[in-house]
Amino acid sequence: MNQPHSRRRFLACAAAGLSAAALTRVAHAQLATQPPPKLPAEDEHSVTAPVSIDVNARPIPSFDPRDRSHVRFGALEYRSGLVLTSSYRGFGGLSGMRLDKNGERFIAISDKGGWFTGRIVYRGREMVGLDDVEASPILGPDGRPITARGWYDSESIALDGSFVYVGLERVNQLLRFDFAKGFTRARGELMTLPSAARRLPNNKGLEGLVVVPKGLSLAGTLIAFSERGLDRDGNLIAFLIGGPRAGQFAIRRSENFDVADAVLLPSGELLILERKFSWLGGVAIRIRSLPLKSVAPGAIVDGPAIFHADLGQEIDNMEGIDAHVSADGETVLTLVSDDNFSMLQRTLLLQFALVD
DSSP states (O other), X not given: OXXXXXXXXXXXXXXXXXXXXXXXXXXXXXXXXXXXXXXXXXXXXXXXXXXXXXXXXXXXXXXXXXXXTOXXXXXXXXXEEEEEEOSSTTOOOEEEEEEOTTSOEEEEEETTTEEEEEEEEEETTEXXXXXXXXXXXXXXXXXXXXXXXXXXXXEEEEEETTEEEEEETTTTEEEEEETTTTGGGOBOEEOOOOHHHHTOOTTOSEEEEEEOOTTSTTTTEEEEEEEEEEOTTSOEEEEEEESSSOEEXXXXXXXXXXXXXXXXXXXXXXXXXEEEEETTXXXXXXXXXXXXXXXXXXXXXXXXXXEEEETTSSOOSEEEEEEEEOTTSOEEEEEEEOOTTXXXXXXXXXXXXXXX
């Protein structure tokens, strides 16, 4: 069996595989990404201190390896992509990423309970590498790494000012961190989840988190999306936590796609990154557009797909999506993949401009 076929088969198998008062702050999604002050010298060698790491980046010249002139994919236009590698043993498993307003500074989470922070380096509008990258463990309420209590699967992330929310699958927990209190050394505070969220299926729990900012309907709400928690009609369960109208709603499921992540555009357009696997069709991803105004307790929300890709394009186990507006006014979507710490998979960072 040749290696490309092995990698694709492994990827296909892998893909198969709060109270209201706590959310009243106005959302300013960039503040948590600001670089922290230098640690005191006596703290630099602590087991919880960030570690500087080198990340190598190999460019992906074309999203369609069969046709470099093919740049338009649905409503998206390919800008650039990178294959990321590092000699740091803990690098990988990237399940979510949030960027600052310029699309440069980032906070990412690994599904092995770790933070990665740093900066995307651009040449013009193309990504060329990462710099200032640091790795550190996600800390629980007791100040110890969450892995010490057997908590892994940190799968979803959202920013709200200096606050960072992280959803943990399997244990179905939600943590809130105040990055003003130590950046990635902040301790996670356990938040209260709806009882239905605590009962989500094993390994199909909270996969996407979005905070609704001031000026949009549902401002102050944390929207939490399950990967494949299904209601009685087979639709995907999601939750409105805090804000003016807390409750549960559903996203109409189609073509066996599951939720991988979500991002809210300034326009109020809610983009859902989805993925699926079948033995016949392999792995595929798509992005669906949902109007935020249709989201309400008890609602069933639906919307069109604006992007679709499969293993004929340069994808992997795509698990994270975020958006920023470039200096020339383009809405740029950034996607990141989880390599599951496998030699047969890749950590990809992809960017597209939203053109429709």
